[in-house]
Amino acid sequence: MSSAELFQLYRPEDIVFVINPSLWYQSMYPTGILCLSSYLEVQGVPSLIVDSGLHPQKIPLGERERAIIERLQELKPKVVCFSCTHMEFDEVVRINSAIKAFYGQVFTIVGGSQPTYRTSDFLDNGFDFVCIGEGEKTLHSFVEQVLKGDEQWQTIEGLAWKQNGNPVVNPPRQLMAEAELNFDLISSYKKIDPRYFDFGVEIIRGLPMVGALLLTTRGCPFSCSFCGCNSIFGRKLRFRPIESIKKEVSYLTEEKGVEGIWILDDTFTVNRNHATAVAKILADYNVIWGCQSRVDSLTNGFVAEMKSYGCIQMDFGVESGSQRILDEVIGKKIKVGQVIHSFELAKKHRIRTLANFIIGFPTETLADLAATRSLADQIRADIYVFSIAIPLPGTRLYEMVGEEIHPKDYSALNWNGSLLTGKLNKSEIKDVVRERQKLKLRYLIWSILKSIFSLSGIFFIVSRKHRLKRTWATFRFLLRNLLGLEFL
Template sequence: MKLLPSDIVLILPPRRWKERRYSLGLLFISGYLRSNGYDNIILERKLLAGREYDNSLARELLLKKIEELKPKIIAFTGTILETNEIIELNNKIKEKIEVFSIVGGPQASVCPEEFVKNNFDAAAIGEGEETILELVRAIENNDSDLGKIKGIAYKDKEGNIRVNPRRELMDISFLPLPAYDKIDMAYHTAITNEVVRGIPVKPAMVMSSRGCPFLCSFCSTYKVFGRKVRYRNPESVKKEIEFLKNNYGVESIWFSDDTMTINKEHLLKICRIMKNLELFWTAQARVDLVDEDVVKEMKESGCLQLEFGIESGCPRLLNEIIIKQINLEQVKKAVALCRKYKIRVLANFMMGFPTETKKEMEATFNLAKSLKANIYSFSILTPLPGTDIFNRFFKDEIIMNDYKDLSFFIGKKKFNKSEVDDLKKLNDIWRKKLWLQVRIRNLTHPFLFIKIFFKLSHKKERIKFVFNKIKKLIKFNKHKSMGSEKRFGYEWGKYHQMDSNYEIQFKKWISPFSQEIFKDKKVLDAGCGMGRNSYWPLKYGAKELVAFDFDQRSVGAAKKNLSPYPNAKIEFKSIYDLPRENEFDIAFCIGVIHHLENPDLAIKNLIRAVKPGGIILIWVYGHESNEWIVKWINPLRIHLTSKLPLPILHLLTYCFSSLFWIFLKLFPQKSSYLKQVSQFKFFHLHSIIFDQLLPKIARYYKKDEAEQLLIKQGLKNVGISHPNENSWTVYGYKS
């Protein structure tokens, strides 16, 4: 059978669609297939057609397009962070159509058997161009003998997993042009500071060499490209850069080579190319492989920035754990040379290495601070499978299901073998301090940005970029405040004790569900305050509960109240910045949505965090039966009480609460809600009144408005209940 372009579909995982950096590996494979007579399609962010990125939307569009195309072959690329997503997507695709599925990339090269076990037909090990081409030819010719194809894992006819020997590293001298025409290059080459990090330019990525001979224990790149460094022909590199400049208006190149400075002869040829083309460029380098002649030549050819992997300020770690093969004098000398020739420095550091002490971490932070780099990356060690550090310290302890929890900035306990428990807290503090330094230096030394503005064209687009950055910053700060998070933090600092009446309230707020719904489930409490709602699912037998809030006082109170439960995790996090995906059985958000400036974004993030079939439940103020509050109290809150200093408001509400407390005790109440309130302790009553007059934002939803909060997000079987006849509980199921 003759394969059509629509028969071969290469897929970029949806979680990567928002990134400005494109997948060079996927583009090279696509171009290589096309040059050998097999045109193909790449599915990536182009499917969004200009719409704002949303992971759920991206996945939906991807699955719909594949069902429409009905390809014979699909091929995913994927890192360890995308492993669970691509396995899930592959299974959904195979439920709809009959297709031969391939996976490649770093994770497939390290653990190919895992993908074959999980319904992939083949996993490509190492470089993908020749391997994918052979697989495509075999499928076209109905040749089921995959045993002769080097560098793959697959199942034989008996269902046994076979791993064929790796193929030899290919000659990359004259690789075909990457398939830039198949992706959204308008997006990827728009002015941004995310590719050439920290510098707003129209960027592109180019690879001039593959392979790395060094032994860094945390890196798995060599598993794909090998230890031997191979180089593209400089003329081939030049033609590619000219193509990018002429067709996409590119202003700067980020070279993706693992170490650009490893071969001086090759580097100087690239410098001449860049100088003749009059383009800016940046690259990754090693501190022990730069000297004055090299740095001077790079500067004269348009090099704006060098990225150094320094990793640690501790000689013991550099020598014994990281195997970096550098010393601190080389670090200081390399940075000083760059400063002398006005080349910016991006300094990469890590913390949380096995056996690392707090004192050694402080040495790393102090070194980072003393270097005064132009930009930093300061992450927490992530033990990637296949790396030497993984094999030495984590092998057999981390399973595939753990991959979804890997993060470069969280430092979860199961990935932490340092002598510091709370890596995230320390990392957050140090990163903020380093970034504050960076911002101050950028303000006091703006000359590079001024030079770029006047030297380069696209000035309108550049001005638009700056204004968009300012707008995003303002929007972020608004979101960051969550309307009233600091004011609520004050409240939960005052009223943090638990009370049995909270359980009565909670059961009403989760109606029509009963407490049994939480048994053996993984639960998310979004906007947990002092943990009064998180407590009960744990009591009812939840397998695990994650609660978060965006005020440290609230988080501290919640940690204290939930301390009896080791299966509770309390995090400092904004509901607008919730990276979790398909993880929870139930997500509830009680008393938060009506205080948010952007409730739709918050609900969208909650939905993304829940597994398919999982429950999302929110509780909001109701308009019905609260008309008197909307008419009289709300204007008072908007124009006066939400602006008062918190101690003054606290005192005023104390006086009013005292009078109301006496009224409730002296006079019988007809309202079921007031009957319930009359049983509350005084501190609880005071907290309710304080809570009503405290926030900057408070919405009161009519029934249809409350239902629409979930219906318009596409949830199934949306239902609603009316707790105390003055509020709404809305729930639905993720499809």
């Protein structure tokens, strides 16, 4: 019997992906899980995606976890698949423990950045398997063996598991070739709550719209000390075939009514030919869009071209105003002058800008912090985001800080600051949480006014009735959940 014939004998609910409850507040779907589910679908393996559902009220995390657990108990799947970052560790462990206690005849497997870096943390906390690195092909091989009843786990590259209580880590799997990225997420879009597309105020910050996310590349050729992206997806930039992207955009606009798209790529503007090809597709479907960009990849002609194809926002990882921190600590490979020039170009072509800054790097001095403050003043971004340097396991920054981080501490690794911040702070900034808060407040009013109440922003909202409705719905959501005004 062929694999395709075998898979037809099983129910879609035999393979279930879980959207972690804490993602609810973002109202943005996890593209990684959708990629995995869609890849299985291409291979003939049906699956379901389960989450706790979107709701206009703020539902406590415990209630959302129970909703997922009850759904899994009802489905009785053969395999439950989780994705996990460091901040989701506790909730994922709780859900896994609950489903294993209720229904022992199930295999649970977890993947993502944190399981890749700290495999034993998950095997020691009740998970049967860990998928290391890029997950599609490893998961497909694993599911195939589960459904066939082979259980030859040692033959699956990229899989970690336990044998007689001892961890076994199989050889790593090679990254997928570009030709293997020729699949879209349409089948997965049909499995998630359609309201993910409706609540689009976070897609392009502050603009209410029917929105979606789009991933067009994998990998990053750079190696910033705080980021572990290329530990998962490699340093070589791999491009999705353009026809696959076009098919997905066509579905999103024609079937979901999407009018705005955020491009998830870490380095979308690094390759101008690819970026232009994608931008043309978005323009053909009359979609406005935003992306992350590097300040060393832009020219006047390139920015003008992106604007003509519908780009309305670019986010930049500025990180620091200190050239020493950029060079010696982060390894960013950009110059402060390039930062200033890129923001000038974006302003010239009326593209909104977001500047990401990080403070509290090892050896950072008060003079370095002052340079960051000075640069933030100079670039006049539309939106500012200030974070605290967090040494995530698997990054060079983690090695620089030199402090052991245990699983019980994962939920405290917060870019806004936490009780763990003091232990991890190796800068000369004594109270890094307070300094971050001062920077945030310094630019908060400016960011709000520029991103929402600008003339262009107001025109965008009032030009469509459904945008006005979404603006009012967002306002009601904030009043209900922040002020407790239940009558709205």
